[in-house]
Amino acid sequence: MVVVVDVETTAQIAVLPANTSPKIQETPRVKPGRFLCTNEGLLAISPGPGRVIAMIDPVPARSSFHQSVSKYFDRAAALTNYPPGLLDQVKSCDSVYRIKFPVKDDDGNTVVVVGYRAQHSHHRLPCKGGIRFSLDVTQDEVVALAALMTYKCALVGLPFGGAKGGVCIDPRSSSPGFRERVTRRYTAELVKKMFIGPAVDVPAPDYGTGEQEMAWIADTYRAMNFNELHPYACVTGKPLELHGIPGRREATGLGVFFGIRECVSHEDDMADLGLTTGIEGKSVIVQGLGNVGFHAANFLYEAGARIVGIAELGGGVYDAAGLDFPGVVAHFNEHRTLAGFQAARQFENPSTTLEMPCDILIPAALENQITAQNAGRIQAKIVAEAANGPVDFEGDDILTDRGILVIPDLYLNAGGVTVSYFEWLKNLSHVSFDRMNSGYIESSKERMLTAIEGLTGKSLDPIQRALVTAGPKEIDFVKSALSDTMALSYHKLRDIWKTKDMPDLRTAAFYFGIDRVARSHMAHGVFP
Numbered sequence: 001m002v003v004v005v006d007v008e009t010t011a012q013i014a015v016l017p018a019n020t021s022p023k024i025q026e027t028p029r030v031k032p033g034r035f036l037c038t039n040e041g042l043l044a045i046s047p048g049p050g051r052v053i054a055m056i057d058p059v060p061a062r063s064s065f066h067q068s069v070s071k072y073f074d075r076a077a078a079l080t081n082y083p084p085g086l087l088d089q090v091k092s093c094d095s096v097y098r099i100k101f102p103v104k105d106d107d108g109n110t111v112v113v114v115g116y117r118a119q120h121s122h123h124r125l126p127c128k129g130g131i132r133f134s135l136d137v138t139q140d141e142v143v144a145l146a147a148l149m150t151y152k153c154a155l156v157g158l159p160f161g162g163a164k165g166g167v168c169i170d171p172r173s174s175s176p177g178f179r180e181r182v183t184r185r186y187t188a189e190l191v192k193k194m195f196i197g198p199a200v201d202v203p204a205p206d207y208g209t210g211e212q213e214m215a216w217i218a219d220t221y222r223a224m225n226f227n228e229l230h231p232y233a234c235v236t237g238k239p240l241e242l243h244g245i246p247g248r249r250e251a252t253g254l255g256v257f258f259g260i261r262e263c264v265s266h267e268d269d270m271a272d273l274g275l276t277t278g279i280e281g282k283s284v285i286v287q288g289l290g291n292v293g294f295h296a297a298n299f300l301y302e303a304g305a306r307i308v309g310i311a312e313l314g315g316g317v318y319d320a321a322g323l324d325f326p327g328v329v330a331h332f333n334e335h336r337t338l339a340g341f342q343a344a345r346q347f348e349n350p351s352t353t354l355e356m357p358c359d360i361l362i363p364a365a366l367e368n369q370i371t372a373q374n375a376g377r378i379q380a381k382i383v384a385e386a387a388n389g390p391v392d393f394e395g396d397d398i399l400t401d402r403g404i405l406v407i408p409d410l411y412l413n414a415g416g417v418t419v420s421y422f423e424w425l426k427n428l429s430h431v432s433f434d435r436m437n438s439g440y441i442e443s444s445k446e447r448m449l450t451a452i453e454g455l456t457g458k459s460l461d462p463i464q465r466a467l468v469t470a471g472p473k474e475i476d477f478v479k480s481a482l483s484d485t486m487a488l489s490y491h492k493l494r495d496i497w498k499t500k501d502m503p504d505l506r507t508a509a510f511y512f513g514i515d516r517v518a519r520s521h522m523a524h525g526v527f528p
């Protein structure tokens with residue numbers, strides 16, 4: 001059991017079940033604005049009775065997530081010929097910054113918030129990785145996520161070391177004002193320790209954060225570094241008004257779509273699963289209708305897939321014939337829950353949705369969603385990891401033994417960081433990708449067309465001509481470069497899987513990432 005105690009009076013306030021985690025949302029008899037101590041750590045309660053909005057000092061190493069990442073690493077590392085010392089260097093997390101800072105809640109009370117930034121690898125700089133706002137954030141989780149970023153960037157050929165940040169607040173129950181104060185103060189603390197900056201560490205959105213938080217980070221960084229030439233390159237995923245890049249918002253979901261499209265284009269792999277090639281007609285279940293889940297599902301839906309199941313916090317819906325996807329999205333956007341949506345099947349427990357029949361299951365919420373507990377009941381043919389770490393090590397073994405193809409997170413959700421790379425380059429060069437060559441491409445096409453018309457004696461009407469000769473926009477460059485990155489990376493990955501006789505795509509992905517980082521370390525040598 002968890003005993004909740006008022007730290008000021010030491011009076012016992014509540015006794016909660018043993019499995020109570022920081023997800024505690026309602027603790028009766030709790031006064032607003034008070035700090036509480038539990039054996040799960042300190043909880044700050046504010047602004048209403050019983051609402052936990054920030055978690056201070058969560059217990060580290062609660063989950064098996066870090067262990068899973070470590071085991072995945074070890075399995076792939078054992079297939080390399082690198083010496084143990086070098087592999088240790090590749091595996092270790094270079095720096096972790098843990099910070100507690102005070103913030104005023106909406107009633108003017110002081111709340112102490114805990115945040116982290118982990119820089120897993122400095123073999124390439126800057127480090128790159130998202131910032132997560134969640135009551136479940138721990139140092140252990142942030143370090144594991146940062147490690148995934150290192151191998152992910154190496155896999156898709158981005159010149160970054162991996163990083164990740166996290167702040168223990170509940171972004172959904174806290175007000176925009178509170179989130180802004182937390183984001184700005186957290187940024188200021190990172191600036192003070194040089195844990196953010198265009199050349200050292202460049203955050204981006206992750207679970208619970210988006211363009212608004214990135215705008216606050218950019219503005220705070222700029223205010224504290226007024227003489228810097230590239231202040232907006234300190235963070236990516238910014239709104240367009242603050243020098244963001246078109247396509248970043250949907251980039252991770254679009255990358256998931258491109259990755260799945262590549263995977264299902266291989267006839268022999270699909271035949272092994274009893275599937276035909278192509279997206280059209282494939283049945284899909286998605287867990288999480290946030291940034292990544294929504295966009296991935298939407299691109300698949302537009303390409304002709306049937307979205308048969310969706311799981312969200314508080315419930316799930318399923319219809320083997322295909323859900324009214326736009327209808328579900330409209331309902332979710334209005335009510336922030338799927339409860340009340342009329343579907344063939346409705347589940348109170350969202351996890352049940354994952355166990356329904358489908359061709360492709362896309363976990364796009366959080367880690368450790370498919371474990372030894374439920375992996376045996378998954379009916380999908382392909383599990384496409386849009387979230388980071390949604391399948392743990394034991395769950396992964398069960399899925400692979402059952403012949404289910406897992407497309408690993410290291411590869412599949414790399415679209416976000418890929419387009420972040422483009423945004424960072426744009427911010428460093430202070431020019432958009434279309435500005436320098438769109439007009440040139442357009443006039444080249446005009447000349448080519450005029451020559452063809454002269455040779456053939458036939459001409460296009462003005463509307464057709466304008467369509468054919470139009471110069472590319474910045475979004476066109478972003479999408480085609482993302483599509484190329486995902487296609488080339490998949491072929492590389494599949495090639496390693498098949499030619500090096502790897503047990504699965506995930507091991508191939510770790511193997512490739514480890515190899516790239518190890519080579520970089522060897523080229524640098526060891527200082528001093």
Ligand code: NAD
Nearest residue numbers: 206207208252288290291292311312313365387388413416
């Ligand atoms: P988000 O906050 O926009 O959305 C997550 C959604 O998942 C929310 O709607 C939430 O209600 C839902 N959810 C949470 N727990 C759930 C559960 N148990 N069952 C069903 N739904 C649940 O977050 P996001 O940015 O979409 O990130 C999702 C995942 O993708 C995370 O693992 C993140 O690390 C990863 N990721 C995100 C990006 C990015 O660019 N945002 C890039 C790469 C990887």
